[in-house]
Amino acid sequence: MKLFTCTHCGQLLYFENSQCEKCHYPLGFEPKQLQLFPLVAEADGRTYRLFGTTQPNAPTYTYCRNHADGVCNWLVPAESATQFCTACALNRTIPNLSEPEHRLRWWKLEIAKHRLVYSLLRMGLPVVSKFEDPEHGLQFDFLADASQDGGQKVMTGHDNGLITINIAEADDIEREMARKSMAEVYRTLLGHFRHEVGHYYWDQLIDNTPHLTEFRALFGDEQDDYGQALQRHYDQGAPNDWSQHFISSYASSHPWEDWAETWAHYLHILDTLQTAHAFGLSVNPAAAPAELGLQAAITEEPYEISDFNRIMQLWLPLTFTMNSLNRSMGQPDPYPFIIMPEVVDKMAFIHKVCQQAGSSAKAAC
Structure with missing residues (x-):
């Protein structure tokens, strides 16, 4: 995520801010420009123009409908046929x-989903709702387990562009319990979004394309029975040497899961490096010889x-620094992974x- 600045007063802003803490201007994120702007209300009290625009025909905007619930600060063109922004239209x-x-959990879900959508838009990937394109679009269901004893459990997953997220993942305690029961070293809400959307983009970018042959050479044959592969993974676990070939043990279960896990980490890397770039970070540990x-x-x-190799040259020093800082605070490593050469490929x-x-x-x- 890049840094945002209030163009009215110069205050640094968080991506999720709806008001500048210094000048108190309302803020709105304009997804086509990928910018967070201070807003000036029009006379109707419903629409806004971006601060600094003086042209009589300058575009006007409304807030996304979900702004009223405090879960979205994105803008919608005033003439739009929908009341929802690019991110919320996917719900x-x-x-x-x-x-x-549930309201708190939804707020956390939307924070993660909006950060996901920002990354997808920054990459230039298509972000289209199933309401617009029922066959190829993307959509989200945020569901809770049935409350009664023995009620139906919601499974987080992807099915032909529909991503279901169990809202329990937005609860820190429940997510940590799930992490321990699954023997995972890492489990975050944003990570779930990135993993599941990876399945969707496999359908869009790899399946029935010239990329499929190279995919199979790197990840394996996705035509292997998916259900049997997952059952085998849960029954027998990952191969002993999984860490030499996969980003996680779960990635070893099937080529589709390998793609989704690797995709999620790829987005972790891009977004974190963009934040480091926005802060102008340099890493130069005094005790480390240059050859390391x-x-x-x-x-x-x-x-x-x-050149992705250049990205990896930046990632290793940054993660070593992040992990060291967290350890100084008594916190676990934010990136507890070693990326082996096969995973880099x-x-x-x-x-x-x-x-x-x-x-x-x-x-x-």
Whole structure:
């Protein structure tokens, strides 16, 4: 995520801010420009123009309908046929807000989902709701387990563009319990979104495309029975040498899961490096010899770097630094993974596919 600045007073802003804490201007995120703007209300009290625009015919906006519930700060063109922004238009089902804890969980879900959608838009990937394109679009169901004893459990997953998220994942305690029961080293709400949307983009970017042959050479044959592969993984566990070939033990279960897990980490890397770039970070540990490769000046916007090896040269020093800082605070490593060469090759493939897709989308505009 990049840094945002209030163009009225110069205050640094968080992506989720709806009001500038210094000048108190209302703020709105404009998804086509990927910018957070201070807003000036029009006379009707419903629409806004971006601060600094003086042209009589300058576009006006409304807030997304979900702004009223405090879960969205994105803008919608005033003439739009929908009341929902690009991110919220992807929702098919939201939690039952009559349940008090559901509102907090929905807020956390939307924070993660909006950050996901920002990354997808920054990559230039298509973000289209199933309401617009029922066959190829993307949609989310945010569901809770049935409350009665023995009630139906909601399974987080992806099915032909419909991503279901169990809202229990937005509860820190429940998510930590799930992490321990699954023997995972890492489990976050944003990570779930990134993993599940990876399945969706496999359908969009790999299946029935010229990329499929290279995918199979790197990840394996996705035609292997998926259900049997998962059952085998749960019964027998991952191979002893999984860490040499996969980003996680679960990635070893099936090529589709390998893709989704690797895709999620690829997005982790791009977004975190963009934040480091926005802060102008450099890493130069005084005690580390240069040959260890722990020096890095993050002066490049990662979304614009074509050579994925260059991205990895920046990532290792940054993660070593992040993990060291967290340990000084008594916190677990934010990135407890070692990326082996085979995984780097898989990420490089994803990077190539995404850059080609983004370039094609720009050319079509």
